[in-house]
Amino acid sequence: MAPILECRTVSKFFGGLCALQSVELQVERGEILGVIGPNGAGKTTLFNVISGAFRPSTGGIFFDGKDITRYGANRICRWGIARTYQLVRPFASMTTLENALVGVSFGRKPLLPFRARVDRAMKELEFVGLAGKEDKAAGDLTLVDKKRLEIARALATEPQVLLLDEVVSGLTPSEVGKVIETIGDIQRRGITIIMIEHVLRVVMALCPSVMVLHYGSRIAYGTPKEVVNDPKVVEAYLGTRRILAGGNCA
Numbered sequence: 375m376a377p378i379l380e381c382r383t384v385s386k387f388f389g390g391l392c393a394l395q396s397v398e399l400q401v402e403r404g405e406i407l408g409v410i411g412p413n414g415a416g417k418t419t420l421f422n423v424i425s426g427a428f429r430p431s432t433g434g435i436f437f438d439g440k441d442i443t444r445y446g447a448n449r450i451c452r453w454g455i456a457r458t459y460q461l462v463r464p465f466a467s468m469t470t471l472e473n474a475l476v477g478v479s480f481g482r483k484p485l486l487p488f489r490a491r492v493d494r495a496m497k498e499l500e501f502v503g504l505a506g507k508e509d510k511a512a513g514d515l516t517l518v519d520k521k522r523l524e525i526a527r528a529l530a531t532e533p534q535v536l537l538l539d540e541v542v543s544g545l546t547p548s549e550v551g552k553v554i555e556t557i558g559d560i561q562r563r564g565i566t567i568i569m570i571e572h573v574l575r576v577v578m579a580l581c582p583s584v585m586v587l588h589y590g591s592r593i594a595y596g597t598p599k600e601v602v603n604d605p606k607v608v609e610a611y612l613g614t615r616r617i618l619a620g621g622n623c624a
Contacts, residue, residue, distance in 0.1 A: 376439055378403040378566050379424070379455075379535055384433035386419055386590075393419040395590040396433070401535070406557070406567045408581030408598070412611050416590040417570045418460065421537045424568075425457045426450035438534065452482055454534035458524040458541055460570070466513030473512050473523055474499050474530045481531025498526040502556060518549045525556065529565075536560065538569040542576055554579050574602070586611065 381399035385392065394416045401407050409417050422428040424435060426447035434443045442450055456477070465473050474495035478486065486494065499508055502522040507515070512523060521541055528536055538557070542550045550573065557580055561567055571577050577584060577598050584601045586594040588610040594601050601607055 375403065377401055377436075378438055379568070380436040381420075381424070382434045382436070384420075384423060384430045384435060386416075386423055386428060387431045393590050394423065394430070397587070397590070397592050399585065399592075401566055401568060403534075403566055404561065404564055405583065406561055406569065406581050408577040408584040409568060409570045409587065410572065410577060410584060410601070410611070411587035414589075415587040415611075417587055418539060419590075420587070421457055421539055421568075421570065425455055425537060448480065451480060451531055451533075452484070454482055454532070455537065456481070456528035456531045456533035456535075457537035458521075458528050458539055460540040460543060462517070462520040462524050464512035464515070464520055464523055464527075466511065468512055469508060470499060470504055470510050470512055470515065470519075470523055471495055471508035474508075474526050477527040477530030481533075483532060494532075495526075495530050498529045499523075501529065501559070502526045503552070518545055521545065521553070522556075525560075529560070533565060535566045535568065538567060538571075540570055540572065542571070542573050550576065574598075 377400040379401040381397055383396045383398060384394055385396055386394040397420060411417055423430050426445055430443060434441055437453060437455060475491055478491045478494045496508065499505060502525050504519060504522055504526060515523060525541065542553050554576055581598060584598050585592055586601055586607050593610060594604045594607045
């Protein structure tokens with residue numbers, strides 16, 4: 375079976391700066407892939423390129439067998455790739471429900487009747503644990519609830535592939551545990567997940583495969599245990615093998 379998402383020698387340049395250099399990536403349907411690396415390694419740039427916010431300078435991106443390299447974010451989202459942001463981006467003056475409705479309206483089924491769109495949005499709010507907060511202004515939510523709203527809004531688009539950008543950053547250990555459960559539940563819905571993460575506890579718990587970026591290049595790929603014991607990764611990113619015990623490797 376062909377991978378649901380593939381990057382073929384993808385590079386991205388900003389003037390003389392190389393943010394991604396010939397990155398190769400294949401993600402199977404239903405897989406959870408972790409992407410780790412030091413700050414500035416190109417992780418979020420990779421998400422921006424996959425989701426259509428940036429066009430790659432060279433190389434190609436293929437989604438479910440279709441070349442999507444030249445398409446913009448709106449069309450890519452409607453085809454089935456959604457994302458969250460490391461720095462949460464709710465529409466602060468809109469309600470939690472209205473934020474989720476944005477996802478429905480710009481997702482795979484934008485022409486649903488209004489009542490069906492509301493039901494769809496409410497389903498995702500309930501899924502992430504925001505039931506009862508649908509009328510609250512998004513800007514008044516706590517950080518963990520804003521993170522949940524990021525996920526709900528992305529899920530409301532009905533994605534086949536979900537890009538999660540550091541969804542547990544800034545959360546307490548107990549909040550992290552609940553987000554881990556939510557991500558596992560998302561995978562069980564058949565959604566393919568690629569997640570950027572610095573918290574190794576999350577990577578170890580969820581990701582059978584991990585890719586490591588450094589200065590825009592892929593320097594390692596394998597199981598979490600293989601990756602964190604790779605000498606190149608230890609030198610470039612981890613600095614110590616003690617993180618095998620779990621924790622934050624930022």
